Amino acid sequence: MRVEQLPVQTNTGNYNVYIGKGLRHQVETYLPKQYNQVFIITDSHIANMYLNDVVDSFSSEVKVSTYTVPAGENSKQMDWFHECHTYAIESGLERSDLIVALGGGVVGDLAGFVAATYMRGVDYIQVPTTILAHDSSVGGKVAINHPQGKNMIGSFHQPQAVIYDTETLDTLPGTEWRSGMAEVIKHALIADEEMLEQCFDLPSFDAISNETIADLLKKGIHIKASIVQEDEKEKGVRRYLNLGHTLGHAIEAESGYSSITHGEAVAIGIDFALFLSAKQFPEANLPNEAFRKWLEKHNYPLSSKLEEYNLDALMEKIKKDKKNNHQQIRIVLLSSIGEPTLVPYSEQSLMAELIEFRNEVRNS
Amino acid sequence: MRVEQLPVQTNTGNYNVYIGKGLRHQVETYLPKQYNQVFIITDSHIANMYLNDVVDSFSSEVKVSTYTVPAGENSKQMDWFHECHTYAIESGLERSDLIVALGGGVVGDLAGFVAATYMRGVDYIQVPTTILAHDSSVGGKVAINHPQGKNMIGSFHQPQAVIYDTETLDTLPGTEWRSGMAEVIKHALIADEEMLEQCFDLPSFDAISNETIADLLKKGIHIKASIVQEDEKEKGVRRYLNLGHTLGHAIEAESGYSSITHGEAVAIGIDFALFLSAKQFPEANLPNEAFRKWLEKHNYPLSSKLEEYNLDALMEKIKKDKKNNHQQIRIVLLSSIGEPTLVPYSEQSLMAELIEFRNEVRNS
Structure with missing residues (x-):
């Protein structure tokens, strides 16, 4: 399999996304310039499997330090952010050096925010090891969570490169496949009807070939990069x-970022957005049924999950969504496949919809 | 006295610095656009004196929330940063709202970094209440301290306006005058020989007129803004x-950011930089003697202070300076008045200089 290369343009510079098998062994090769020292941030799960490979990919002239946080969303918070800074300082990391984010979305967001703020900003690259990270590693959004909201504390900081080794996806558990594929199908829903059909036609996730997933990642990244280029x-x-993501983030926050993955929460949120879209745009030919079937086929937690949450508590989280404006809740809906639009809701009307949605899911 | 207006251009947008008497009563008037909600961050000292004035300066349609941190450099750290975010979330602050930094450099840096990172960045303005803040409020450098180094965690985030009420300087204690005037004379040293003479000719700080300090602040800000425009x-x-600042930051860090003000530490650092400059550029006509006299005239803590510090500990801090590159220490010196230059030192040679400097100060 050849190495795919996708250029991404941003206001603060351009970078490439590389997708291919075994790239973790050649990280230094794909850097846009030479660095004196690199500081690799990863998590305990990934460290066991791939940290040595990435460390060994650097030539002996480069000083390599590493820091490992516990695996899981709980590492994306202030205390670990501070610890990363402490270790970076202690390892002598300078402004002209490089931070490497080796892992999934949690590590990418955390390490990216460390890079954005260490000495007011150092270079960093993303070396994603999950499907979900095809989304988070492109676009320069970096952040940590606040107990009262996901990604509430962060900034925009573009990576110098994204180096995607598809081999690292082989070991992903089913729940991580579901988490990542929710963002893949989201990209298809907002921009590419053909890709959406490709998603609907997929076999069970553990039967997807390396070529197919590389193709879907490339398409998803292309959609994301095009949008980010237009509106960084x-x-x-x-x-x-x-x-x-409006309902998805609320579900994640309510679950304490632990009992449900990001993508699985977003999948419920997409289902809700399609439910709202069908009511707002009754003439549109929306894939609500096919999407619900796709969720069931791939064992997404849907009906069971929503029962676990207090709707008032979810609404409190929704009201803190970063997209809101003038106390008005704004939700992304689809007027048709590939045609997203932002629709305002009052708290009351959205609560009524949420109750109706839960009943519908319960009875489906 | 009329209101001075200085435009500042940056890559991410232009803003104005307003300098005048009583401007804290007209903050809303000087905003570049209308905001729905503002969140004022200040400290306990300033809150007592000016918070009500600033709150009252907004019309009744604007929702105003406030958050007060303890006065002093110790508020510029992670815990207070997190608290500011918590209160901003709880007050319902949205992405399109405004944060107001009301206070000196500590509040400006802290509130600015909160603004830089709240929901990945919201607008903010600086309402400085110290002379020192003429330096920190312009240029968009925002940060908090790490126990191992000052301003280690931060970013670049330009304010929407700087609204400088010179009346707030009337209540500044002597130590704050010294802290701020060190940055004023620094601006003169690196860029304006005439302004330097004006500084040397000043009466004791408590006898400086409102017009004179407004003039010096304007000149200092102009110098800073010109440099920042060129190199954001x-x-x-x-x-x-x-x-x-290399030695100055090290002294501050070693003192735990409490027993000496920023500018007083920088004044020692400038004295050291002039000492080094005279050795590097023996032909230059440097103002070492006049500067030392100026420090003495205005009661800066110099010789006594340096004895308090362990030079090895200072060197450890200096080695973590953000300007360093490839493990080489780099210090700003003057090849003549208005001609700064960056000079590399090894750890050993700088230590030898530091010892010699301390001896020279001791015997002066």
């Missing part, structure tokens, strides 16, 4: 990437 | 603004 700071079209 | 992200000439 999320003043306009970038908001559409939040399809499913 | 400190890749080149902006480094020259760090004259005196």
